[in-house]
Amino acid sequence: MKHTHNPFIRIWHFYIEGFRNMTWGRTLWIIILLKLFIMFAILRVFFFQPALAGKSEAEKQHTVATSLSGERVDKPAE
């Protein structure tokens, strides 16, 4: 490790050296990165759009209020 008093550079070197010296850990990092890519770049973007996304606050309130006061509101109790 290069000797320096700058704490940020020392932390940077600490991490870089740690990653360089990894043996079995590299496979795990590949798995982690692949997993995060699938989760955030594929699943989140193409399959998990929030159902209320794109609506204004008032529209969101209205959508949820409609579900909460749904079709059963006028049914009498048994």
Add this chain to the structure above:
Amino acid sequence: MNEMIQETLVGWSRSQFALTACYHWLFVPLTLGLAVVMAVMESIYVKTQDEFWKKAAQFWQKIFGINFAIGVATGIILEFEFGTNWSNYSWFVGDIFGAPLAIEGILAFFMEATFIAVMFFGWNKVSQRFHLASTWLTGLGATISAWWILVANTWMQHPVGMAFNPDTVRNEMVDFWAVAFQPMAITKFFHTVSSGWMTGAVFVVGVSCWYLLRGRNKRFALASIRVASVVGLVGILTVMFTGDRAGIQIAQNQPMKLAAAEGLEHGGAGAPFSIVPGIEVPKALSILATHDTEGVVPGIQDLLNGYTDNEGNVHLSADEKIRRGRQAVNAFAEYRKTVNKDSVTAIQARQTFEENQAYFGYGHIEKKEDLVPNITIVYWAFRIMIGFGCLLTLLLCLTLWFERRGTLAQKRWMQHWGVWSIPMVFLAGQAGWVVAEVGRQPWAIQDLMPVGVAVSGISASSVQVTFCLFLALFTILLIAEIRIMCKAIKNFRMED
């Protein structure tokens, strides 16, 4: 037809959430438990300066690292599902659910991520004590993470510290401390985390028993069993104590869950505990639920038809709760319709809503039988959890006993039991969550919002597609974890 589509949508959305949560819960308890075992071993190393303990700690850190790498961020998918599949719920809970999850993400995750790097990269680069502190703080970070997740989960089981605003259609937090430190959350936290210690400990015992069966790494295996058995027994004692507390709290706040877990149709004073169908321990359920041999425990029919408890309080029938719930729902709809047009009607509607608000969720229940969760699943999951828990307690006591007497290496039956206890401890943990989550059906939020209302207005087929995607992704991850872990375990050599 519409009801069928709705049931399919709710069913698939619930299945997807259950699948994700079950997979997530394979990784989390092992992380929590291994963190303690490896930190104890490193502490022994720092105290004794014996290189043996350093190597032992490093091996379990490697296993911890594999589990952490595969499991990390699997919980984030649950948050995706809240937004997509459960958007009504997500809006309705407002910041109450969001705040603990945000704190979890910012504080605990970053703490964990910082110290885990020091733990893995810092051997021989930072002082022994700083490294040891980092190892403990890695575990503490994971534990704090668990705290906030469990606070959010407990709020769904017992909502407190909030007020519903019919204008924004959201619950607003009025008492952060009530949400974060309600007794049920504290109990759930210690119960869940200590079950994680047990999982990690039993895993270490199981792997060590495998080494003994193979005649390898004998000193390492026996030393690991010694440490893990103690950690596991501390864990199981905490599980038992908090389980007792949880029994009382569930009896008070979610009596239907308790009745379903016991398959108790008709309760009363001096209720028996069912070991299996046909075998009962007299008065034991009353003791568990009330700490009183003659305590009243309501059965399913009592809860549906109304009953009077020990203190003489009359509990409403399900029909009456549904009637009041429908009044609340009608008043809510009326308030929303008139709030900007007719202030007198709006004020009256709001007053009626507030008078019946406690039963709001019941207004969406079609018939009272819908308030009963699946009894078969909850009953047997409860018995799997307790039954396996008892077997694992016995295992940890015996391994510690034989190890202290120096005879464990000769007892092959004990070693086989140790290996087979690994799937057992994971099944016990999963069964515990099944009791907690299936047992509270039909509620997404107890008494306030049933799952049928919490679900988004999306197509069931889109949920089916993502269910299959998750099943494939998680299965691949699980296979990867098991293969990498088995390879690491097989390749490990430590001279005796």
